[in-house]
Amino acid sequence: MKHSRRKFLKKAAAGGSLLAVGIANPFNAIIFASEKPEDPSKPWWGYGIDIEKCIGCGRCANACKLENNVSKEPFYFRTWVEQYTIKNDGEVKVESPNGGIDGFTQTVPEEDIFKSFFVPKMCNHCYKSPCVQVCPVGATYESPDGVVLVDKDYCLGCRYCVQACPYGCRYIDPIEKVVDKCTFCYHRIIKGKTTACIEVCPTNARLMGDLNDKSGELYTFLKNHNCLVLKPHLNTGCKLYYNELNAEVS
Amino acid sequence: MPPQLKTLIPLFILFILAFLIARHFLVPDSFGKEGHYRFESVEDNKEMPMFYAGNEACAECHDKAAEMEYDMHADLTCETCHGPGMAHYENPDNKLIMPRDRSFCGLCHASNNTRKYKLAQVDLEEHNPGMKCVECHNPHLPWEIAE
């Protein structure tokens, strides 16, 4: 009895120190994706967005549709851009006409604006993906290098994953009747190219990289900025990190 | 054993066997190789066609640096404005788009308080209405303004 109690205290102490290290860790965004795969020699893809740099031109959303044959109708987006306007009276206004592809206008007069910024959105390629968890047949899965993919030849079209995604990143392809989503341009990145959205971004607001590569672009980005993920309380293990993310963004 | 069970148990066993046999033939070959999914689907995803060629592909023929002389747009990739270039890369006869509308330049440069301090902003309604931006501004050298 006494022995097991001591053992428990010991464990608790170890846990406590671990937690302290976790909190003291300066790359706080990494905590959310802490359960990394065991093999660090393989790539493990993650993505970074610098809200500070985004100018809301919507070229990423446009290029994504062209590269991935996404329907041109304004109801289907693998990536889109939102314009947030926080007014002086505290009201938050969000808009994303046609996902930002046709550009944005700011209708709130300058003197009423407390803060305003653009937020590009896309699949977070969560490590503990709710969408992968709920797929009844294994038609959506995390690839060995950390990209959440869809098996379009196997998807039932039951839409449970669309319901389970907290970020609204999935839609049902109106032609193929199966689910579709961002693939990190998987067909490009495995050939050494970058994604279409990153390719066309005029301000380098978007970047991606291997989270196992400690000297890589993404890791450096995470070290140099105080990055956050969306909806961290849902503990989905997002691998999409935002610099300058405001609490108003959801 | 009651006669009911003598009939029902074999029936149920038969049903389960039929299910297992059907399952054996219906499950795709590569299913479960890495995780609970069809492993070949990863290959399917890799084989999607590319439409954007990438900046390096453009550089194989075009010397962007020489043409744009490190002006403001030098950091942009060609395909940001000229659209997907893979078809052009594979066969130069396929021409790229050259957007000339004011609205296209306005995607970045139209006045918007959200990005006001990030880049040059123009009020499209007041700034030389009716003219095309490219009549004065060379998009490759935007700070060289034509007479």
Added chain:
Amino acid sequence: MQEHFQYLYEMLTQVQGYIYPNEIDLQWGLLIVLYPYITGLVAGAFILASLERVFNVKVLKPTYELALLTALAFLLVATMPLISHLGHPERFYEIMITPHADSAMAIFGFVYLWYLMVVLLLEIWFDYRREIVIWSRQEKGLKKWLYKILTLGVTDLSPRTLRWDEKIGYFVTVVGIPSAFLLHGYVGFIFGSVKANPWWSTVLMPVIFLFSAMVSGIALVLVIYMGVSYLRRKKIDMKALDTIAKYLFYILILDFTLEGLDQVHRIYEAEESFEILSLLVHGPLFLTFFIFQIFLGTIIPLVSLGILQLYKPGEMARRTIYFISSILVLFGIFFMRWNVVIGGQLFSKSFYGFTDYKIRLAGSEGLLWSMVWIILPFLILAFLLWLLPPWKKAEAKSI
């Protein structure tokens, strides 16, 4: 498809505030409202039947077989709205051959098959085996052959074998009660486990689904019993009816309490999502939530059934009140499913706005097809009552 886009453009004009662009296309429509509704009716009707058998409530005997057959008729249709809403209905078998262990939805096929084959069909078979054998000897033509097949070759009517029918049937019923709980509690879990959706994500969801299932199933059997008696011009057994209504009343109290607890808990905790959910129930869901589900579907039946527990007017008045209360309960539970399924998708997961949903007439998600899935179980029930009439059981005598 163009028609669908047109609908979406129309919905786009109805958006209030901000929603994610992919959310305009609402994923689960009327068919998915029907799915928990129908499975709930199955589970409820079965539990009512089990009461008679396991807890030996003799007064319910007149409705025992009727409840079982009702459960079977609805269970046979339960998967149809699900399968027909799929993008690729022809791939539905994948859920049986490669069920994903992590997915709350994956074992539905197995839960369903277990319930259909091991519970309902077996219980009905054991209950009717004696009569099926007798009818297979007495009837002629097609009906004779149907009965012959249904005997599965077990034609032994010795007292020993008949005792086995009773014993195994009892055992199946005992297994059946947790199975019925599982079937519908599980349907609740499919919604309750979606952490992305605060309107669904509550631990009480499976329990609420279960109790609302019992309420709706009991109300359905009550209505069907009255309807069948009317069509057969037979006198209704008022003792059975009073007892069913009593159960309906008690379980309705439990159901209402649980749902109330859920809402009180939400209001008191007032988490991040509270504002948007509050706007939801006071705005787009006001009619279906406060008026249909709570007032018409719960409070009026609760009050009227409650009064009947204290004061007993004549049979005619009681029958009328029971009938109207049951119809209201069925109506209310339908809108409870509606409020869960549709309500959970009307607000954006960004918590910044609302979309809209309009029922369309045509199309696989439309009103016409949904009506088919509602009417079909009644046709199946009519067939089952023709094939296995409960009222002829007592008359069946071995030659």
